[in-house]
Every structure is written in C-alpha cells, then in structure tokens.
Amino acid sequence: MKKLFLLSFLYFGIIVSAQIEPRLQRIDSLLTYLEVNNKFMGSLTLREGNKIVFSKAYGYSDINSKSKANNETKYKIGSITKTFTAVVIMQLVEEKKLKLDTKLSSFFPNVKNADKITIEELLHHRTGIPDYINQDSITKEDLNAPDLKEAIFTKITKYDSLFEPNSKFQYSNSNYYLLGGIIEHITKKSYAENIDKRIINKIGLKNTFYPSKGTQTANNESYSYIYNGTDWEQAEEWKNDIAYAAGAIVSTPSDLTQFMHALFQGKLVKKENLEQMTTMKEGYGKALIQFPFGERRFYGHTGGIENFRSNVGYYPTKQLGVSLIVNGDNFNRNDIMIGILSIYYKIPFPFPSFDKINQDLIIKYSGTYSSKDIPLKVTIFEKDGELLAQATGQSSFPLTIKDEKTFIFAQAGIEIIFGENNLILHQGGMKISFTKE
Numbered sequence: 001m002k003k004l005f006l007l008s009f010l011y012f013g014i015i016v017s018a019q020i021e022p023r024l025q026r027i028d029s030l031l032t033y034l035e036v037n038n039k040f041m042g043s044l045t046l047r048e049g050n051k052i053v054f055s056k057a058y059g060y061s062d063i064n065s066k067s068k069a070n071n072e073t074k075y076k077i078g079s080i081t082k083t084f085t086a087v088v089i090m091q092l093v094e095e096k097k098l099k100l101d102t103k104l105s106s107f108f109p110n111v112k113n114a115d116k117i118t119i120e121e122l123l124h125h126r127t128g129i130p131d132y133i134n135q136d137s138i139t140k141e142d143l144n145a146p147d148l149k150e151a152i153f154t155k156i157t158k159y160d161s162l163f164e165p166n167s168k169f170q171y172s173n174s175n176y177y178l179l180g181g182i183i184e185h186i187t188k189k190s191y192a193e194n195i196d197k198r199i200i201n202k203i204g205l206k207n208t209f210y211p212s213k214g215t216q217t218a219n220n221e222s223y224s225y226i227y228n229g230t231d232w233e234q235a236e237e238w239k240n241d242i243a244y245a246a247g248a249i250v251s252t253p254s255d256l257t258q259f260m261h262a263l264f265q266g267k268l269v270k271k272e273n274l275e276q277m278t279t280m281k282e283g284y285g286k287a288l289i290q291f292p293f294g295e296r297r298f299y300g301h302t303g304g305i306e307n308f309r310s311n312v313g314y315y316p317t318k319q320l321g322v323s324l325i326v327n328g329d330n331f332n333r334n335d336i337m338i339g340i341l342s343i344y345y346k347i348p349f350p351f352p353s354f355d356k357i358n359q360d361l362i363i364k365y366s367g368t369y370s371s372k373d374i375p376l377k378v379t380i381f382e383k384d385g386e387l388l389a390q391a392t393g394q395s396s397f398p399l400t401i402k403d404e405k406t407f408i409f410a411q412a413g414i415e416i417i418f419g420e421n422n423l424i425l426h427q428g429g430m431k432i433s434f435t436k437e
C-alpha cells in the first residue's frame with residue numbers, strides 16, 4: 001500500500017513542459033521513493049536543447065532549519081569544476097596567450113619534472129604529480145596558513161614524481177590546482193573573475209559561482225549530509241581554497257546542463273578545441289569523460305566534495321543534458337542515474353526494494369548453479385542479510401527483490417527468476433537456464 005501511495009505522489013514543484021509526460025512522472029516517482037526511504041537528497045535536471053523538460057529538488061538544503069531544497073538551491077559540484085577550468089585554459093589557447101605544449105616550468109619551475117610537463121598533460125592527468133588531496137593530507141598547519149592557496153602550491157612543489165610525464169594517466173587534483181594558478185598568472189585576475197567573465201556572464205548562468213566564504217543558507221546554498229542509520233548528519237565543510245580550481249565551484253543541475261549545451265554548441269570554445277577536449281587518452285579527455293548508456297555516448301564529468309556528489313552528462317546527437325547533484329548520499333548514485341536514463345528511454349526499470357529479504361528465501365536460493373548452455377557457474381550467497389550473485393571469475397553483485405521468485409541487478413540489466421532447484425538468468429535478450437548443484 002505504501003509503494004502505491006508513493007507512486008501516485010502529487011507532482012508539485014516540478015519544472016516541466018506544458019504537460020508532464022508519463023516517463024517524467026515515473027522519474028519523479030523514483031526520486032521521491034528514494035527520498036522518503038532516506039536514500040537520497042538532491043536535485044535533477046533534464047534538458048533537451050535549450051528547453052528544460054524536467055527539474056526538481058528533493059529533501060533539505062538545511063535540515064536544522066527544516067529548509068526544503070528547491071530548483072534554485074545551489075550545491076557544491078566538486079570536480080565538475082575541472083571542466084570549467086579546462087574551458088578557460090582552451091580559451092587562453094585560442095587567444096594565443098598560452099600553448100598546449102607550454103611547459104609547466106614557465107609558471108611553477110619548482111615542481112618536479114616541470115621542464116617536461118606540458119599544459120596538455122596537466123589537462124589529461126598525465127604528469128606524475130601526486131594528488132594533494134587523495135594521496136596526501138591537508139594539515140592543520142596548511143589550513144592555518146596566511147594564504148592557504150600558496151601553502152598548497154608549496155606542498156605540490158615538494159612532491160617527488162610518481163612516473164615519467166605522459167607515460168600514463170593518473171587522476172590528480174594537483175594538476176587542476178596548478179592550472180588555476182596558471183590562469184591567474186596569465187590573466188592577472190582571480191580564478192573567480194575568470195569564471196565569471198569567461199563562462200558565467202558569457203552564457204547567462206544564474207546560480208553558478210566560485211564562493212568566497214562558507215555555505216550561505218540565506219543565499220539558498222545547501223549543506224551536505226551523511227545518513228547515520230536513523231538520521232541525516234551534516235558533513236563537515238571544507239575551506240573553499242582547499243579545492244580551488246580542482247573542485248570548489250557552486251552550481252545547480254539546471255546551470256550545469258546549460259553549461260554543457262553551450263560548450264557543445266560552440267559558445268565557449270571553437271569546434272576544433274571542443275574536439276580536443278572530447279579526445280580521450282586512457283579514458284580521460286580535457287576535463288571530459290565518456291559515459292556509455294547502451295549505444296549512446298554522453299560526455300561530462302563527475303564530482304565529489306564534502307558529502308556532495310555530482311554528475312553532468314551531455315549526449316550531442318540528441319542535445320540531451322542530464323545533471324544529478326546529491327547532497328544526501330545513502331544509495332548508489334550510478335544506480336540512480338541508470339534508473340533515470342532507463343525510464344527516460346522507456347527501458348523497463350523496476351524500483352529497488354528496501355525490504356529485507358526473508359531469511360527462508362536466502363537459505364532456499366543460496367548455492368551454486370551450473371548450465372548446460374555455457375561454461376559458467378553462478379553462486380548465490382548471503383552477506384549482511386543481503387542476497388548476492390557471483391559468476392565464475394567475475395565480481396559479485398547485489399540482487400534486489402522484485403517478488404519472492406524474481407531478483408534484479410539493474411545496473412547490468414540482469415533479472416534472475418528462481419524455481420525449486422534452478423534459476424533462469426535474463427540479460428540483453430538472452431535467457432539461460434541453470435540447475436542447482
């Protein structure tokens with residue numbers, strides 16, 4: 001009864017086209033269902049060309065004051081900031097103020113291998129410079145430095161190189177921190193001023209900025225939260241200059257989809273430079289990543305800072321932009337995005353069940369299953385009260401209950417139907433029978 005109520009939830013506060021489509025209603029139902037089960041708080045926008053077809057926020061921006069998020073609520077976007085940084089760098093290249101083969105030594109000569117590392121290698125994370133956030137730690141001494149940004153630049157110059165420049169890809173926030181410094185050195189203006197002039201004001205973003213202070217709830221800015229099992233707890237805030245040009249920008253899903261549309265429509269960089277940005281080297285372009293969904297290829301980036309998690313993707317063929325920003329993370333974000341896109345493209349997507357699987361079913365279905373049709377075994381087993389499956393030589397994956405006999409793994413499009421001593425695995429049009437050993 002509860003699920004039926006959730007699926008018939010009234011659709012207030014959604015920005016959509018004149019009459020909401022059933023598939024968009026179902027996307028709203030999915031996110032509402034996740035919200036009321038304490039699995040998700042955040043905001044989603046779907047944009048077709050210049051037209052927003054769906055935009056809605058879920059949960060709270062400030063739980064202490066009971067402030068509900070809305071379509072104007074602003075969130076920290078983490079590493080999607082890198083795409084903004086890369087756009088400014090490419091604009092400077094177009095203005096002939098910088099070359100992609102310029103050496104880092106022109107700006108930061110004390111970084112190890114600075115005379116070998118190019119701007120292009122910084123953009124593609126191919127430098128060997130260690131990550132000042134994930135491979136090191138920001139100390140109290142750093143945080144209390146008179147100039148935090150300069151303290152981090154100094155920290156980066158002291159690292160030994162991890163590998164020879166351009167020999168491989170390894171993601172490092174240090175690369176984009178340095179690019180922010182290069183932007184300021186060339187333009188003689190702050191990173192924030194460059195973002196304002198070259199992107200925000202140029203294409204008319206309304207809710208995007210580089211913050212000069214901590215979260216301002218009076219400006220409808222959101223905190224991020226961690227679920228402790230019973231309640232949402234506010235995550236600790238970072239000082240803005242810790243992330244800087246690698247991850248400090250604040251925005252909304254609506255602005256992010258507008259940004260990506262403008263980028264791919266040639267409003268920010270020339271076509272040949274966009275082609276450079278979308279050229280992948282070991283899976284990473286110039287601050288753009290490819291996201292496959294079936295035969296479709298989206299371009300975009302992900303981000304994470306404090307407990308914000310963000311994602312923006314753009315499918316150039318259909319000019320479809322999608323952005324999901326999460327400020328309360330208690331469910332796999334990739335699964336949420338798969339659900340959103342599956343429903344958008346009218347692909348069957350059963351909602352996950354958050355009911356604990358009956359122990360009798362776990363005992364009944366656990367075991368190893370083999371097939372006459374393929375040389376593969378599937379082992380069904382229990383872990384922490386959940387049912388998991390694992391095929392020979394592959395990683396295990398969780399099974400979500402659909403009914404007492406049917407379980408799914410939506411991410412891979414797998415459906416398993418159990419019999420008395422057998423199971424049938426459905427995936428991609430295939431139907432394979434397995435017998436319990």
